[in-house]
Amino acid sequence: MEDLTSHPQDVRGVDFAANDLSDDALLRRFADGDAGAARVLTDRLGPRSFSVALRMLGNRAEAEDVTQDAMMRLWQMAPDWVPGTAKVSTWLYRVTLNLCVDIRRKKRPDRLSDVPEPEDGKASVVDRLQDEARKDALQLALSELPERQRQAVVLRHIEELPNPEIAGVMGISVEAVESLTARGKRSLAAMLADRRDELGYDNG
Incomplete structure (x- = not known):
């Protein structure tokens, strides 16, 4: 390629x-x-x-x-x-x-x-495997979101675009972006909640 x-x-x-x-x-x-x-x-x-x-x-x-x-x-x-x-x-x-x-x-x-290969570094094998598990879990959860929610979440929280630019990309209002992002975050949190211990997230 x-x-x-x-x-x-x-x-x-x-x-x-x-x-x-x-x-x-x-x-x-x-x-x-x-x-x-x-x-x-x-x-x-x-x-x-x-x-x-x-x-x-x-x-x-x-x-x-x-x-x-x-x-x-x-x-x-x-x-x-x-x-x-x-x-x-x-x-x-x-x-x-x-x-x-x-x-x-x-x-x-x-x-x-x-999924992307983990970068070489000083992290232990266990740490790297856990990091990959988190990435896998996030990708799987993202794939379960409705299309527009996934787009908004990826642009806002992964690409870190400001809401007005996301609105321009998606052809919607800033308020709609905020709503899609909030719903997407709630859905992701719910999908990942049962795996917090497994993935090593702090429950605090």
């Missing part, structure tokens, strides 16, 4: 301090023929798209496919982008969520079929 950081061929080879540019400016530069801007924008936004897709789908391969598809749509849309109408990241989150919904509609999601 092609690497997620792949980008269109550089057609001008322009050198500039791209890391200091806004998403809008980078997208405009790409539309003008500078693929170096696409490299920076992919490094900046690609991981965010992948993170959302992985939490929505629970499958790394599918999340990679969604991220590549979402970024490709970003490049296709670039010539028509109007700066200031919305954030580029908001647009990408929306496309990512829509692609995830399409996949979930086509088949039942594989529960925890491909």
